[in-house]
Amino acid sequence: MxxxxxxxxxxxxxxxxxxxxxxxxxxxxxxxxxxxxxxxxxxxxxxxxxxxxxxxxxxxxxxxxxxxxxxxxxxxxxxxxxxxxxxxxxxxxNHAAMVLGAEIDLRMFPKHWVxxxxxxxxxxxxxxxxxxxxxxxxxxxxxxxxxxxxxxxxxxxxRLLEQSDTITLTPRAPVEAAKLRADNAEALRREWGEMTDTHQFLRMVSKLKMNRLGAYRVAGAPWAFELPADTVTKLLHASADQQIPLMIFVGNQGCIQIHGGPVTRIAPMGPWINVLDPRFNLHLRADHIAEVWHVVKPIRDGMAHSIEAFDAQGALIVQIFGKRDPDTSAFRALIERLPRKAGA
The missing domain is CATH 3.40.1570.10 (HemS/ChuS/ChuX like domains)
Structure with missing residues (x-):
């Protein structure tokens, strides 16, 4: 509603x-x-x-x-x-569009631009x-x-001809909670290992009757490792201290916006953890983070590592990858030093 x-x-x-x-x-x-x-x-x-x-x-x-x-x-x-x-x-x-500027990098899904x-x-x-x-x-x-x-x-x-001060809205779709099929675990791990591009992931898990978060919970090592909820804050601080460039993805159902480069000034303010750099700001409600995963996906020239945070309803909040400058080895070393959740 x-x-x-x-x-x-x-x-x-x-x-x-x-x-x-x-x-x-x-x-x-x-x-x-x-x-x-x-x-x-x-x-x-x-x-x-x-x-x-x-x-x-x-x-x-x-x-x-x-x-x-x-x-x-x-x-x-x-x-x-x-x-x-x-x-x-x-x-x-028609289904997805892009802006590939040096500083403004977007993926857009036109049906949601209403x-x-x-x-x-x-x-x-x-x-x-x-x-x-x-x-x-x-x-x-x-x-x-x-x-x-x-x-x-x-x-x-x-400018549109119609300039009404009322608006007609449709019901908001509920967040899809983690969707998993334990009986498909073997197929998930096998097909996961056969991937050659990260864009194949969502099609694969959908075919297996799961979604992103559900697949992480089912797959486990060596593809997905659960980390403590404060991992994103620690990662931002460590990346700033070591000047390791990041790719930070934040989005909603209609648009994903990407920062590629270093982060420098990390400032906590109440429940928020902030990046306050001259041309890039990030404002993250750290208290909304319920699950964090270190995710590994095969690509043609190696493995793509990411840190991904979800809220209590299962909605994806932020994804962080290493920026290829010229490679992501420093980012991988950083995240492999991060504490893992007990039992993960």
């Missing part, structure tokens, strides 16, 4: 709530009101300062590429990934896209170095 069916607040109610809480983040305010973030933004649509725009990737991304330097943000319920750079090298696709908005007012104009349930898929914020004239052109060209 969508949050918006629980509390029947009108667009005027939502605008009043925003006016009374101008400094509260939109996501936090929406949650406190029992509505989705998309509904809160839609309530402010006036066709001038907040507008509905076309969320279709093949129109949106060529326009975003004209903005110059911006800040890209992708998040899920437990982790926020922010990367400053320029959108470059957009690749279209509700698009341009927020014109304020010091940080933005483009924000939400899925059918009203959850944020991806956001683009202008910086001091952005091309404001190009943003005005984007808004004009992508």
């Amino acid at each position: 969508s949050l918006d069916t629980l509390v029947p607040l009108s667009p005027a109610d939502l605008r009043n709530a925003r006016a009374e809480n101008p400094k509260t983040r939109a996501r936090d305010l929406a949650e406190s009101l029992g509505v989705t973030e998309a509904a809160l933004i839609a309530a402010h649509v006036d066709g001038a300062q907040v507008l509905r725009i076309d969320a279709g990737l093949d129109r949106l991304f060529p326009a975003i590429q004209t903005l110059g330097e911006v800040m890209a943000l992708t998040r899920n319920a437990s982790c926020v990934h922010e990367r400053t750079g320029t959108y470059e090298d957009y690749h279209s696709g 509700h698009g908005f341009a927020l014109v007012d304020g010091p940080r104009p933005s483009v924000q896209v939400f899925d059918a349930a009203g959850d944020a898929v991806h956001k683009v914020f202008l910086t001091d170095a952005s091309d404001r004239a190009a943003f005005e052109t984007l808004v004009r060209d992508l």
Whole structure:
């Protein structure tokens, strides 16, 4: 059930709530009101300062590429990934699309890019896209170095005729809990060992009636090792201390955003563990992490090692790989020194 069916607040109610809480983040305010973030933004649509725009990737991304330097943000319920750079090298696709820029690296799944908005007012104009349930898929914020004239052109060209302040949302799909088949364990381990590319993994486990987390629990060594819940925090600190470059993947059902490079400033703040570097920020709710796995997958030229964190419902929060600079041996050595969970 969508949050918006629980509390029947009108667009005027939502605008009043925003006016009374101008400094509260939109996501936090929406949650406190029992509505989705998309509904809160839609309530402010006036066709001038907040507008509905076309969320279709093949129109949106060529326009975003004209903005110059911006800040890209992708998040899920437990982790926020922010990367400053320029959108470059957009690749279209009906089922999956990509941005392969030097700093902004994305994988997008177009069917989830449903509700698009341009927020014109304020010091940080933005483009924000939400899925059918009203959850944020991806956001683009202008910086001091952005091309404001190009943003005005984007808004004009992508503006929709319909500029309603109400929004129709569909029920949010529940998180799929760990799905495992112990009777398929032998087949899983055999086919896992025959992989030559990490992209083969999800097709393989689906065929065996499992999902990612379920497969990790079934496979065990030498492919999956459970680690303590504080492993990601330890990994970030160790990577910063040793300047081991990482690939950090954070996503939702509509977008995955990737940081490739070192992390430097690691700052805990309450339940959050943060990376606060000049062009990359990560904000991770460490207290949401229920399971962490060291995962090994065969690839054509060796083995791919990753650290993957899940919440208590089984949702994937973050994946961390070593960056090939020129290889991942330092990352592998680091994670093999990390403590394993008792019995793993």
